[in-house]
Amino acid sequence: MDMRRGSSPYDEPMSAQGPKLAADPIAEAARLWEERGWADAAPGMAAITSLMRAHQIALTRVEAVLKPFGVTFARYEVLMLLFLSRRGSLPMRTIGARLQVHQTSVTNAVDRLEQAKLVRRSPHPTDRRVTLVELTASGRRLAERATESLNAEVFSEPGLSSTAVANLVRILAQLRQDSGDF
Amino acid sequence: MDMRRGSSPYDEPMSAQGPKLAADPIAEAARLWEERGWADAAPGMAAITSLMRAHQIALTRVEAVLKPFGVTFARYEVLMLLFLSRRGSLPMRTIGARLQVHQTSVTNAVDRLEQAKLVRRSPHPTDRRVTLVELTASGRRLAERATESLNAEVFSEPGLSSTAVANLVRILAQLRQDSGDF
DNA sequence: GTCAATTAGTCGGATGTCCTACTATTTACC
DNA sequence: GGTAAATAGTAGGACATCCGACTAATTGAC
Numbered sequence: 001m002d003m004r005r006g007s008s009p010y011d012e013p014m015s016a017q018g019p020k021l022a023a024d025p026i027a028e029a030a031r032l033w034e035e036r037g038w039a040d041a042a043p044g045m046a047a048i049t050s051l052m053r054a055h056q057i058a059l060t061r062v063e064a065v066l067k068p069f070g071v072t073f074a075r076y077e078v079l080m081l082l083f084l085s086r087r088g089s090l091p092m093r094t095i096g097a098r099l100q101v102h103q104t105s106v107t108n109a110v111d112r113l114e115q116a117k118l119v120r121r122s123p124h125p126t127d128r129r130v131t132l133v134e135l136t137a138s139g140r141r142l143a144e145r146a147t148e149s150l151n152a153e154v155f156s157e158p159g160l161s162s163t164a165v166a167n168l169v170r171i172l173a174q175l176r177q178d179s180g181d182f
Numbered sequence: 183m184d185m186r187r188g189s190s191p192y193d194e195p196m197s198a199q200g201p202k203l204a205a206d207p208i209a210e211a212a213r214l215w216e217e218r219g220w221a222d223a224a225p226g227m228a229a230i231t232s233l234m235r236a237h238q239i240a241l242t243r244v245e246a247v248l249k250p251f252g253v254t255f256a257r258y259e260v261l262m263l264l265f266l267s268r269r270g271s272l273p274m275r276t277i278g279a280r281l282q283v284h285q286t287s288v289t290n291a292v293d294r295l296e297q298a299k300l301v302r303r304s305p306h307p308t309d310r311r312v313t314l315v316e317l318t319a320s321g322r323r324l325a326e327r328a329t330e331s332l333n334a335e336v337f338s339e340p341g342l343s344s345t346a347v348a349n350l351v352r353i354l355a356q357l358r359q360d361s362g363d364f
Numbered sequence: 365g366t367c368a369a370t371t372a373g374t375c376g377g378a379t380g381t382c383c384t385a386c387t388a389t390t391t392a393c394c
Numbered sequence: 395g396g397t398a399a400a401t402a403g404t405a406g407g408a409c410a411t412c413c414g415a416c417t418a419a420t421t422g423a424c
């Protein structure tokens with residue numbers, strides 16, 4: 001629920017009691033949850049709301065770095081999947097399964113990547129149902145350069161201590177595993 | 183970048199050496215990052231990729247619970263912002279600021295909520311630029327019932343220990359704060 | 365006081381995601 | 395072997411998000 005930028009009373013102007021340097025809006029929301037008698041759900045609400053907001057922040061940072069390369073994060077993920085694969089080509093279906101997105105999202109991303117001549121569709125040699133996607137030379141170059149930018153500007157400095165990063169990855173791995181993610 | 187459902191070689195079928203019970207694909211991706219000489223960026227990549235995936239999982243769970251109520255999470259957030267506010271009405275602009283979304287997203291959400299007769303637009307008494315949004319009686323009822331469902335089915339059982347939940351919230355608060363979120 | 369700058373909302377367009385068909389192939393069962 | 399079931403991909407539609415542009419109203423500077 002978030003409710004950011006709020007001081008105590010959500011729709012009242014800043015109280016006259018002082019500046020009150022902007023408390024964490026998610027902590028505020030959790031407090032309101034407790035007041036409503038939903039105390040047992042407050043921590044979970046705070047966790048999920050935090051996740052939503054952190055995702056939005058991370059995505060914005062990543063997209064800003066990728067913008068000069070003319071690709072979005074969704075398309076970058078497709079490029080990197082191909083970049084890191086052995087053969088350099090993958091069936092559409094496999095891309096969707098690896099990235100955990102719907103097949104139609106893959107069709108969409110590959111359409112745009114193909115228009116930008118970063119990937120190429122080609123028929124599977126034996127199974128005519130399958131469409132293979134492979135990087136072009138410029139697609140490979142872009143994947144490498146974009147990754148270097150992302151590594152330098154985002155991944156190397158995620159805005160958390162290395163301990164916090166490790167804990168975050170561990171906790172989220174637990175959550176993903178409980179959801180049957182792997 | 184995730185690359186889920188992968189055994190070691192990304193585009194090779196499951197090796198003949200055994201079942202190899204599906205390793206964490208994000209851990210796999212981090213390993214590949216290191217192999218490419220990007221070891222210093224690997225933890226950050228893993229953290230951000232985990233965030234993306236965890237967000238997707240959480241959103242899917244939440245949307246599933248809200249579906250019977252006929253609202254999406256975006257619209258539910260608007261309803262709850264109004265539900266928890268004192269006056270029960272807020273300017274469009276304030277809603278966008280609190281939820282940290284673009285004004286046009288607020289226009290979109292309020293349009294749909296208004297069509298569903300869950301909220302109502304009304305003019306601001308003194309500032310004619312401002313449009314106030316307020317809950318209708320059915321909007322208030324829906325907000326309460328939807329929250330009870332969400333609390334019972336998602337927030338009370340986030341799929342993590344209470345310690346993990348507390349740590350997650352704390353770490354993400356750090357990340358949000360570093361990004362100037364509050 | 366008058367006109368420029370700011371602020372609030374909306375509209376149209378681009379992107380991404382999902383869902384429900386629908387077509388084309390391949391597999392599998394009798 | 396021939397037909398039904400499963401699999402791969404695409405098309406169209408619904409939503410959400412952002413951006414840039416545009417209108418209306420309020421503020422502020424001279």
